[in-house]
Amino acid sequence: KRPAGAPDKDLARPVTKVGIVGAGLMASQLALLFARRLEVPVVMTDLDDERVNKGVGYVHAEVDKLLGKSRVTPDQANRYKALVSGSTDKSVFADADFVIEAVFERMDIKQQVFTELESIVSAECIIATNTSSLSVTEMASVLRTPERVVGFHFFNPVAVLPLLEIIRGEHTDDATLATAFATSKALKKSSVLVKDAPAFVVNRLLLRLTAEILTATDRGTPLEVADKALLKLGLPMSPFVLLQLVGPAVVLHVLESLNAAFPDRFPVSENLRRLVESGKPGVWSWDEKGKPYLEDDTAAL
Numbered sequence: 001k002r003p004a005g006a007p008d009k010d011l012a013r014p015v016t017k018v019g020i021v022g023a024g025l026m027a028s029q030l031a032l033l034f035a036r037r038l039e040v041p042v043v044m045t046d047l048d049d050e051r052v053n054k055g056v057g058y059v060h061a062e063v064d065k066l067l068g069k070s071r072v073t074p075d076q077a078n079r080y081k082a083l084v085s086g087s088t089d090k091s092v093f094a095d096a097d098f099v100i101e102a103v104f105e106r107m108d109i110k111q112q113v114f115t116e117l118e119s120i121v122s123a124e125c126i127i128a129t130n131t132s133s134l135s136v137t138e139m140a141s142v143l144r145t146p147e148r149v150v151g152f153h154f155f156n157p158v159a160v161l162p163l164l165e166i167i168r169g170e171h172t173d174d175a176t177l178a179t180a181f182a183t184s185k186a187l188k189k190s191s192v193l194v195k196d197a198p199a200f201v202v203n204r205l206l207l208r209l210t211a212e213i214l215t216a217t218d219r220g221t222p223l224e225v226a227d228k229a230l231l232k233l234g235l236p237m238s239p240f241v242l243l244q245l246v247g248p249a250v251v252l253h254v255l256e257s258l259n260a261a262f263p264d265r266f267p268v269s270e271n272l273r274r275l276v277e278s279g280k281p282g283v284w285s286w287d288e289k290g291k292p293y294l295e296d297d298t299a300a301l
């Protein structure tokens, strides 16, 4: 059955090589997913060798974990590892059919990436964004060919969560959308087509809850109370563990986008701002008065 709003699947173009702009945690999770599910070459790029090597190293380590759990065979493990490579030079995207950016959540940076990509990739290549909250239409507005731009928004941890939001920008054409849906299916994700609105659907809902919890702690509700209450309500993960999983800086950026669009509905918590501005996104805990503090500065998110 065709997902709601998906165009005719015959319009979909084949994807034989994938490019990922960025080699951070989200980008690396995407690299593994694309290599494992599409079994095509996947190349990640980032600013320097250290970042690139870290991204490729993450993929190798995750493949080893899957092998350790017998989720993949030794042959598959070797194949997936061989399919993923990294570079600091975006010209490796010249023969890609599908390039997705997963760089810093700022419009000017993403537009700069898009402009650069347009000068490298083929005319048919899909240019996708994994943005959490920014307008896909505005991002595409700097391109001569905005019709091949689509939002392709994954959720953390990418390997586990089945959902994918597909966002149609104002100019996205049917072939691009059909390719996005076909790719989502090949990735074994459940996709929903959502409007190009601030934070789309899922983050709009999730951030409303998160914003309220965080401002409750600003007003003195002990963090532990808010955290435990929601966990006992049946959420799969406590809100503050989720905050660490997604990354406080990402949450702050999404919250700021939403605050700009709907100031009353999405207050920006002082505690969150303080945490991000400390530059030490470690494990967040609370003191005896319920005030948040960083338990371990060194813990990676």
Ligand code: 3HC
Pocket: 069, 131, 132, 154, 155, 156, 157, 158, 159, 160, 161, 203, 206, 236, 237, 242, 246, 250
């Ligand atoms: N990366 C890869 N795999 C992971 C993982 C990670 N970070 N965390 C857990 N897993 C895997 C485990 O290895 C395990 O796999 P296995 O079955 O093969 O052994 C499986 O997931 C289940 O893990 P656990 O048994 O350890 O833990 P849980 O059953 O408690 O599930 C969870 C963990 C799936 C993370 C669950 O707690 C959950 O769904 N939490 C909510 C996550 C969520 O809401 N994410 C959305 C965030 S918003 C977002 O990403 C959007 C962005 O734009 C901000």
